[in-house]
Amino acid sequence: MSVLELKRAAKTFKSGDTETQAVQPLDLTVDAGEFIILTGPSGSGKTTLLTMMGGLLTPTSGQILLNGQDLGRMKEKQLSQVRFADYGFILQSSNLIPFLTVDEQFRLVDRLNKKSDEAYEAELLAAMGMAGEKQSKPNQLSGGQKQRVAIARALYNHPAVIFADEPTAALDSERAAQVVQTLRDQAKEHHVAVIMVTHDDDLLKAADRIYNMVDGKLKDVESLGRS
Amino acid sequence: MYLATHELKANKGRYGLVILILFLIAYLIYFLTGLAYGLASDNRLAVDQWHANRIGISQYANSNLAASTLGPDKINLANLKPTQAPLGEMAAVVNKVGSQKDLNATIFGIQFDSFIKPKLIKGHQVTTNHQVVVDERLGNGTVKVGDQLHINGSQASYHIVGLTRNNLYGTLPVVYTTLGTYDQLRYGSARVKNVSGIVYQRASDVQQIKGIKNLTPQALITHIPGYSAQNSTFSLMIGALFIIVLFIVGIFMYILTLQNISVYGIMRAQGISNRTLITSVLDQSLILGVIGIGLGLIANQLTVLILPAGIPYANNLMLVALFSIGLLAMVVLGAIFSVRQILKIDPIRAIGGTA
Numbered sequence: 342m343s344v345l346e347l348k349r350a351a352k353t354f355k356s357g358d359t360e361t362q363a364v365q366p367l368d369l370t371v372d373a374g375e376f377i378i379l380t381g382p383s384g385s386g387k388t389t390l391l392t393m394m395g396g397l398l399t400p401t402s403g404q405i406l407l408n409g410q411d412l413g414r415m416k417e418k419q420l421s422q423v424r425f426a427d428y429g430f431i432l433q434s435s436n437l438i439p440f441l442t443v444d445e446q447f448r449l450v451d452r453l454n455k456k457s458d459e460a461y462e463a464e465l466l467a468a469m470g471m472a473g474e475k476q477s478k479p480n481q482l483s484g485g486q487k488q489r490v491a492i493a494r495a496l497y498n499h500p501a502v503i504f505a506d507e508p509t510a511a512l513d514s515e516r517a518a519q520v521v522q523t524l525r526d527q528a529k530e531h532h533v534a535v536i537m538v539t540h541d542d543d544l545l546k547a548a549d550r551i552y553n554m555v556d557g558k559l560k561d562v563e564s565l566g567r568s
Numbered sequence: 569m570y571l572a573t574h575e576l577k578a579n580k581g582r583y584g585l586v587i588l589i590l591f592l593i594a595y596l597i598y599f600l601t602g603l604a605y606g607l608a609s610d611n612r613l614a615v616d617q618w619h620a621n622r623i624g625i626s627q628y629a630n631s632n633l634a635a636s637t638l639g640p641d642k643i644n645l646a647n648l649k650p651t652q653a654p655l656g657e658m659a660a661v662v663n664k665v666g667s668q669k670d671l672n673a674t675i676f677g678i679q680f681d682s683f684i685k686p687k688l689i690k691g692h693q694v695t696t697n698h699q700v701v702v703d704e705r706l707g708n709g710t711v712k713v714g715d716q717l718h719i720n721g722s723q724a725s726y727h728i729v730g731l732t733r734n735n736l737y738g739t740l741p742v743v744y745t746t747l748g749t750y751d752q753l754r755y756g757s758a759r760v761k762n763v764s765g766i767v768y769q770r771a772s773d774v775q776q777i778k779g780i781k782n783l784t785p786q787a788l789i790t791h792i793p794g795y796s797a798q799n800s801t802f803s804l805m806i807g808a809l810f811i812i813v814l815f816i817v818g819i820f821m822y823i824l825t826l827q828n829i830s831v832y833g834i835m836r837a838q839g840i841s842n843r844t845l846i847t848s849v850l851d852q853s854l855i856l857g858v859i860g861i862g863l864g865l866i867a868n869q870l871t872v873l874i875l876p877a878g879i880p881y882a883n884n885l886m887l888v889a890l891f892s893i894g895l896l897a898m899v900v901l902g903a904i905f906s907v908r909q910i911l912k913i914d915p916i917r918a919i920g921g922t923a
Contacts, residue, residue, distance in 0.1 A: 397837060397916050418841070425839025436834045438571075440578030452570050453840065478578075 344501045344534050345371040345394060350403035352389050352557075363389040365557040366403055371502065374532040376525050378545055381554035387538045388506060390554065394536065395428060395504045396420040408501065425453065429495025429503040429533070431524070433510045436491055437479040444475040446494050454498070465493035469523060485516040492524050496531055503528065505537040514543060521547045571844070572851035575828075583856060586820045590813070590860025591867070594895055597809050598868035599881075601891055604802030606882035610739040612789040614676070617735060618684045618767055622774045623655075623788050625765040627781040631791035633657050633764050634738075640761045642779055645679075645747070651769035653682035656750035656762070662743060664707065665716040665725050671707045674737040675719070677750020683769050686744050691730030697748045697758060701730035703741035708877055719743070719753055738792050739880065806891075810898055817902030821853055825906035829913060837915035845910050853903030857896045865892065 351366040363386045371377060379387045392398040394405060396412050397420075405412045407427060412420065430436060437446055443466070451457040466472045469489040479487055488508055495503050505524065509517030521537070525547045528535045537548075545551055553560050576583050629636035634657060645654055656677030661670045678684055680693045686701055691713040694701055702711055711717075716725040726745065735742040748758035755762055768774045774782055783791075790796055825832075832845050865888070875881055 392916050395837075421836075421839050421841050423839070424837065425841075428839065430834075430838055432834065432837075436838070438831060438835065440575045445574060449570060453844065 342373055343370045344373050344408055345369075345536075346404075346406040347394070348404040348406070350393060350400040350405050352386075352393055352398065353401045362557050364393065364400075365559075367559045369552075369559065371534045371536065373501070373534055374529055376528055376535045376547060376549045377537070378548035378551045379536065379538045379554055379559075380540065380542075380545070380551065385554040386557040387554050389557075390559070391504050391506055391536065391538055394502075395430065396423050426498065427501045429498065429500040431488065431491045431495050431503060431505040431508040433507040437487055437494070439479050442476050442478055443471065443482075443490050446490065447497055450494070450498055458497075462493070462497060465496055465527070466490075468527060469493045484511045485520060488512065488520045489523060492520070492527060496527055496533065499531070500533055502534045502536065505535060507538055507540065509539065509541060509544065514541070517541060517544060569848075569851045571848040572855060575848070576852060576855060579824075582824060583852070586817070586856050587860040587863070589816055589820075590856060590895075590899065591863045593809055593813050593816070594861040594864025595867050595871075596864075597806055597891060597895065598865055598888065599871065600802055600806055600809075601887055602868070602872065602881045602883055603879070604799065604806070605884045605887060606880035607739065607802075608795070608799055609882050610736045610880045611792050611795050612737070612785075614674075614735045614737040614742050615785050615789055617687070618653075618769075618785070620684070620767045620769055620785055621771045622768040622782040622784060623765050624768065624775070624777065624780040624782045625788075627779055629781075631781065631783055631787060632793065633788060633791075634659065634793070636764045638763050638765065638780065642777055643763055643766055645761060645763075648766070649773060650681070651683060651773045652775075653684040653767040653769070654679060654747060654763040655684065655765050655767050656747055656754065657737070657764040658750070658754050659738075659740070660720050660743065660753070662706070662717045662719050664711060665718060669707070672740050673702070673706060673743045674740045675750060675753060676737070676742050676744050677747040677754075677763070678744060679747060680744075682767075684767050686730075686732035686735050686742075688730045689733045691728070693730060694744065694746055695729075697746050697752070698724060698726050699729045699745070700726045700749075701732055701744040702728055703735040703743075704731045704733055705736065705877075706741040706743070717743070722753070738795075810894060813895060813898045814902045817853060817856075817899045818905040819902075821849060821903040821906045822909065825849060825909050829909070832910060833913050833915050833917060836913055842911060846907050849903055849906050849910065850900055853899050854896070857899035861892055861895050861899075 347367060347369040349366040349368060351362065352364040354361045354363055379390065381387050389398065393400050399413055407423060415423065438449065441449060447462045463472065466475065469492060471486060471489050471493065474482060474486065482490065509520050512520060521544045524535060625633055625636035626638055643654060648654065658675045660673050660675045662673050663670060685693060688701065689704065700717065711728060713728055713731060715728045717728065719726060747763065751760040751762060752758045835845060872881060
């Protein structure tokens, strides 16, 4: 069942008289629990595509549908609610709030949701091997630990899709592989779709589908002969 | 409040500095307010005790009681009702008999059966000339019933027969005596029947007499020389401090918000609403304000305990409450400078993309 669908979605940036087509019109369907990796050179439009799908950027043309709802028709407040309730974000650098402990990152979500699920938090942290770090602040954790907490935090809200923008960029290859494998395992277990941008070819084996982006065009890797 | 309190706890140093500055300014504001109110009270306490409706003084006195003289052609003392009280006023220097120490005072010559006679805390009212009732603060509390005073270097001595409380005029303790003694001291003879003014208890008692201007008690006090000038000076200083609070908090919160822009950006990207972030900043300012202002008030009240008796300091709960609310409002208003900054945050930039 598809959770996210792009129909001829495109993004053009204007600067004075100059127009830059960052994302060419493209179609894409993402199913629940699917792990998709986007690769491509810098400036190819990967992050633009990710932010469009993430409801942070409105497409210039086409549609982006989340569970059938057109994000382009939503107001900022609704988009904000979608980002909070239906999406999870894992960013390049840690996206944890620096002044909250690991446990408090989850409590903040609870407060905004007006409900708490400490058992689920414990389950996620245990799965990430972070159960003993509940009282640690982000600056007391290593890069890999921060990203594992970020994954747990992203999954905690039961999102439909997780967007991961180079989540392993700051990690060594061994730690990067562990983090991505953990993300994949958790996504599969909880039926959450993951769309991850990475430059690291070693991580591609985790993907169900791989797309390469070049000059704003999305190409299936198999079509490039990189099965 | 959750975000606000956790951020404050995590950055005690930075926010402690804001609290320190708020504390110092609040302390100064409360102290200046107490001094201003104390000084204003010391100018007017005696007049307030009359609970009068109007005071008639010479129209040529520029509303200044000290410059007013009304002769028998204006005021016939024999025809006055109990609710119409003649008053003689003059500045004086008094010495306790046997002491060379000069004590500044205000002399009020009155009729001791009139409604403006002082309330006593000790002794009895004046019954004859050469007797006085004095405010207990004369000589910083060193005078007592039974002491004798020289007034303006007089050979004659005046017996203190009673003590009164909170009877100050023009910041000086009042020495109450008879109109006869007043005329003796001011005009050299008790046979002179001049007074400075006439105090009316009720509006219905007020007489329109040619050459006499009827003032409200407030107008009389406002025209005490120096009263308005000192009040305006204090008001200006306190007002300036309020503006300083506004800017200091505004600038601090603005800088602290700028330092948190990337964190706020990530939170925005994660779908945490502007409202949550703005509420957090306003909550922070409120917490800082309550702590800083609260500490300022406590330190101020502790200072009052060790203030020398001669310093004209007085607490006014209404003013303290009003200024506390005003200061808190300034603190929150200062934080509103940062709201615009939060609204301008681009979450795409925060997550490393370009818009």
